[in-house]
Each structure stands twice: as structure tokens, then as C-alpha cells.
Amino acid sequence: MVNSDKTLEEQAQRLADYIIAIDLEPVPLPPEYFYASLPLCVIDAVFSIGVSYTSTRNTVVRYCKRQNWTRTLAPDAPRARGERTIVEFLALFDGLAPDQMADELFGNRQRTSTRSGILKAEAVQRFASALKEFGIDDFEDMTGDRPAAAEKLVRGIPGQGSGISFDYFRMLAGDDNLIKPDRMVQRLIARAIDVKPDQVTPDLARTILKGAIPVLAERGAGWSPRQLDYAIWERESSGPAK
Incomplete structure (x- = not known):
């Protein structure tokens, strides 16, 4: 066996x-391993599943241009505190329906799966909400039991059940052991x-x-x-x- x-x-x-x-x-x-803000790690991790990575990179670039966010830092730049937090990120979703999230924030209507999938934009919002629930607002919060606790919620989001996207999120956030x-x-x-x-x-x-x-x-x-x-x-x- x-x-x-x-x-x-x-x-x-x-x-x-x-x-x-x-x-x-x-x-x-590559540059995505040095994102300037933790929310960008969430966007990349969710949008990268099942598609060409060029599409994902374009989505992150487009989001940063629309919101005037810095995309990446130098590899040796400190990242304990990113330029933007999860709480700031979630505020951008207030009052938006999932299709508005997809169009206005990301310009991307991809779904987590072709069958019964939700818009990846909504999955990003739910992923970020799970992080917030367990006190993860910035890079410095990715310690102790908090990531594992948040992962349990994230795996309940359509398209996130395998844990691949959460592991990738942690890698983008700096974990070298995944x-x-x-x-x-x-x-x-x-x-x-x-x-x-x-x-x-x-x-x-x-x-x-x-x-x-x-x-x-x-x-x-x-x-x-x-x-x-x-x-x-x-x-x-x-x-x-x-």
C-alpha cells in the first residue's frame, strides 16, 4: 500500500x-512571496487554484492599482506589519454583493469550481473573515494556534476543502516549511x-x-x-x- x-x-x-x-x-x-500586505496573500491563494498563474497575477496587480496598494516589498524588507491589514481589507467589502465584489474589487468572475462553486471574490472575503475571527490581522499574527484554528473555518468555504490554498497562503505569508x-x-x-x-x-x-x-x-x-x-x-x- x-x-x-x-x-x-x-x-x-x-x-x-x-x-x-x-x-x-x-x-x-518570485515577488509574490514578498507581498506588502497580508490580504494580498489571501487574494493570491484563493484566485490561484485551478487556473493559470498569469491570471492570478493579473488579478492581484489589478486590485492593487484600483486600491492604490503597494504590491510587493524587497525580499529583505521586514514584514511583521504589512502596509494594509485584514480589517482594512474587509471594510472594502461592506455593502457589496458577491458579483459587485468580483467586478469592482478584482475584475475577475472566476468561481471556486464549475459545479456549485461560489465566486472567488466571495471566497476571498470569507477567508479573510475567518482570519479576523481568530485575531489574524497582519503578518505578525501568524503565530501560535491561530492559523490552525482559522484553517478549520477556511476549509468549510467552497473550493477550500483540500487545504491547498491555506497552505499556500501561509507560504506567501512567510512560512518556509510548507x-x-x-x-x-x-x-x-x-x-x-x-x-x-x-x-x-x-x-x-x-x-x-x-x-x-x-x-x-x-x-x-x-x-x-x-x-x-x-x-x-x-x-x-x-x-x-x-
Whole structure:
């Protein structure tokens, strides 16, 4: 069975072997990992699911221009306190129906799924409300038990049940120990362990990738989970490695 401890260990070893075999190297994190405000991490995390990332980037850029928000900071800039807070962000939704949120704030009517999905704009508002409920207003609040408590509420939002978007939100907010196990990561892991892509669930991808980190470290390749996740995504976005 693929979920036995022995097999998971073997699969982590195989993933590490594969990463070395294809000469995967760390690449600089892109600007979105240095957003100037925590709400931008929410927007990106929700709108990025199931679509081309170019569409997501355009949505964030458009929102920042409309609201006159700074989009990103220099990689070494402090972010304990962002330029805008979750409370400030939620105030922008007051009095707006979901379709107005989509049109007036984001210029994007994408839904969380084609079947029974809600507008991603509404999902963003509900995601931010969950953060506020547990006292998360800025980067400095992403500590202790608060993120995990907020995640339980977020997973109840249509389209957020897998937890992928919340993990990605935390990565954008600065957590170096998480991955976004999307289809790009799942595809490479499936190839590395010689199974079909649909056999690699998000949870399995998380487990195998994190298991490969110490194996790679033993072989002199120091990776954080977030670094490895992004390097895989960047490689797969350019076409699967052979």
C-alpha cells in the first residue's frame, strides 16, 4: 500500500534520487512571496487554484492599482506589519454583493469550481473573515494556534476543502516549511515514484516531499520545503523533465 511507513520512506528516497538526477537547483522566490500586505496573500491563494498563474497575477496587480496598494516589498524588507491589514481589507467589502465584489474589487468572475462553486471574490472575503475571527490581522499574527484554528473555518468555504490554498497562503505569508501540493508538484512526484498522477493526492505529495528534504540534506542538498516546492513548480511550468 502506498500509505505504509516503509513505502512512504522509499518514495521519499526515490523523489530525492529523481531531484538529483534531473539536476534540480534552487531558484529565487518570485515577488509574490514578498507581498506588502497580508490580504494580498489571501487574494493570491484563493484566485490561484485551478487556473493559470498569469491570471492570478493579473488579478492581484489589478486590485492593487484600483486600491492604490503597494504590491510587493524587497525580499529583505521586514514584514511583521504589512502596509494594509485584514480589517482594512474587509471594510472594502461592506455593502457589496458577491458579483459587485468580483467586478469592482478584482475584475475577475472566476468561481471556486464549475459545479456549485461560489465566486472567488466571495471566497476571498470569507477567508479573510475567518482570519479576523481568530485575531489574524497582519503578518505578525501568524503565530501560535491561530492559523490552525482559522484553517478549520477556511476549509468549510467552497473550493477550500483540500487545504491547498491555506497552505499556500501561509507560504506567501512567510512560512518556509510548507508546500502547495498542486497538480505541478503532484505530477513530478508521480513521475519520480512511477505511479499515475491521480494516485498522488495532495496529502501524499506533502508527505513524500517533506520526507525527501532530510534525504537531500544528507546528500549535501539543502532545501526548505517551500524552496523545493517552488523549484518543482517552476520546472514543471516549463514542461515536465525527462
